[in-house]
Amino acid sequence: MGVIASFIDWYTLGFVLIGFFAQLCDGALGMGFGAISSTVLTVIGLPREIVSATVNGAKILTGTASTVAHLAYKNFNLRALLVLAAGGVIGGLVGAWLLTQSGKVRYVAPVVSGYLIVVGIYIIWRAQHVEKARVAQLRIAAVGVAAGFLEAVAGVWGPLATSNLVTSGLAARFAIGVGNIAETVVAVVVFTVLVHHIGFDQLSRSAVGLVIGALIASPLAARLTANVSKRRLTIGVGIMIILSSVMRLVRDLGLLG
Secondary structure, eight states: OHHHHHHSOHHHHHHHHHHHHHHHHHHHHSOOHHHHHHHHHHHTTOOHHHHHHHHHHHHHHHHHHHHHHHHHTTOOOHHHHHHHHHHHHHHHHHHHHHHHHOGGGGGHHHHHHHHHHHHHHHHHHHTTSOOOSOOOHHHHHHHHHHHHHHHHHHSOOHHHHHHHHHHTTOOHHHHHHHHHHHHHHHHHHHHHHHHHHHOGGGSOTHHHHHHHHHHHHHHHHHHHHHHSOHHHHHHHHHHHHHHHHHHHHHHHTTOOO
16 A cells, blocks of 8 residues: 555646546547646646657557547547548657757747637537538548647647547547547657657656546546537537637746746
């Protein structure tokens, strides 16, 4: 008991709770884990490349659990998944490389956050109207590249990927499942590149707490996705995009900490 108590201390327990809440949002709404956890890690003072490596390392395990759950509930579209994942890997490689080369990449994040706030408002409006019947594969590929890049430089994937999948005409349930599964693939790529650059010893131990909390939340989140109505799920996606984007925008403009 003494060993367990020393390992699961109050610091780690705090991140267990953060990981649980973040993954509940991410698994149910297709976003939230990276936005919430990366914001917390940045606010406590960790460098951007360590934040990204830590969050993506945690996403490998949490994403695997989420992937299994979404596959079980059939929350995915195979063609959209393959296209998004391929684009995400390309964008992730570019973003991870730039993150190890230059600090100027941080200026991209505020612009993206501002754009996503507008997207979130549009998605909430769109939930009240007829959805497009056609999903453009080329647009999904472009979304994957952009989201993969943002995943590498900011540890954030869902707000860009899921929002654009929804606005492209993919049903919210499938957009969330596809986004979560593809994100796991991209996380492996980004994590591998960044850890090769900074080393395992630089990873934050908060990742342990994030993983534990997220693994607990993953099955519950996927079930929520399968059972919540399309309209409510779409509105939830829009609200989460706005909230997480505002949170990141405040962080990136230096108004926190």
